[in-house]
Amino acid sequence: MAVIAVFILYPGWAQAALSVFACYEIDDGQTGLYPQNQKAAWRNGYWVRDMAQQCYTGVHLRLYVPIGIASVLVLCFGPPLASFLILWKHRAELGSERVRQRYSFLFARYKPSFFWWESVLMVEELMLVAVEVFGRGLKSVTHQILVMLAAFVVVSAINITSKPNRLWVITMLEFMSMTVLSLTVSLSLFFVVDQGLSGADERSVGALILVINVALLVIFLGVLLRGTWGKLRSTASRANCIAIAALTRRSGKKCARKDHGADGKEKWYRY
Template identity: 25%
Template structure:
């Protein structure tokens, strides 16, 4: 739990990061109302000044708003708006030589896994962009809609140029999706600027607004369709990989049902094998070797980097057999036949075996039983 708690806290923090930034900036958002000396009938002004946007009955920097802005607003801005992007950059830069380690990837992999190794700190740039966009949105009531669109256009253009220059994403599909998103936002914000009438004597044509609005709507609709197609393609790839894993799991299950005791016995050194050519022992050995190779391949594909302990002895080495020693029957000639009994361990289970002399009709016979390993 101690290991998972920081990971969960970091994931939740990034999930609510835009909302936290917006709340932090909103504690300083004020709107001027009835400024002295402005507008008609100044003699009728009752309470001119600047009022808190979230509560228009409270003047800014008066009463409880001053306490909230100083005691809670400044720490929130320092922690979330400034500290979090800088903290992410410092964390990743300090551990830049550990980004390939499984332990660090498990804790902080979501911060850099989608980016190239040379741009592993790009998440700090994304967080800084979010902080800027949230600030522009919160203070739009103060700066006005025109300058709000101008600042949005500047931020979108800077993000687009930076992405084209650095190309930070490790996957081409993510790169093109983000590129399309930034392009749509930039075009939308730029066209919106043309709707504002800077010349009060001339009004913007209604036909122009309708045509440009339709073009912007079509561009955004194409972007949405493109995102849906990309998600469907990614889902198809994920389903294909899932079906392949299920098929491999079924294949591994079938392989494990085969008699492993036969595989273990037939991998004994050749000096202990019967030398009678009439015995079809070589066929059994070839089949057992093929099954062992197939099982090893399936285990290797499912181990995902884990070291699988090889319990079967390699060819040419003595098998580690525990239990009663072999007892050859009277009159047997070494090299012609082998008899005896023993115990071997395989996959956490121990099995007793008894090998009878080969018969010309049926070949060597194996008798045994399995039991839990001691």
């Protein structure tokens, strides 16, 4: 359970570790109407976690930067490296029951030749977290969105060209998810570039964003139901038969249910 918890908490840990180095430049002391009156003009900017603290000087440099370096090494690079080393150590026995019980969540959904891909996935998460953290330092929202889109394109290109998943449908769902996310971010540019949009246009773009996200959700639900519909129908039929049998037990009637056996042939079961 501890190993699973590490991988669940990884994005949050990475965000906390990288935020130590996230700084925001407020003034430059040279531009503006009254540059001589600008007081927040420290050349390295100000720490996003404490805007009263100048970056890379004083307490930030002496205390937080060393903590940040150690945190990045342990919390950002430690889990992907640990995942790779664990699987590499047991690469010859990934099919054994003992290894599958302990580490199957790390490699079960990948092709045998890509058993280490979970580490790559974590590095991709780290890249996206880094974009989110350091993107705050960009004054232009447009630039923040463009950097985020570039990261999405890189992640999508890596995943779709490598195709590490055992099931093709998982690869396509991941690609569709990243595509919808990229479209959502791209369409949001209409709200920030130039003078923005009129009220009617804003509603139209907002509705379009909502539609494509709802469509993706419907597709995900459809794929989920397609894989479980047979089991759900069989379970519902069994429950129905048991209920009918309980009601008709006095008359000696039995409930029959038709189902497909392991060999694919239709079989009848009585209760």
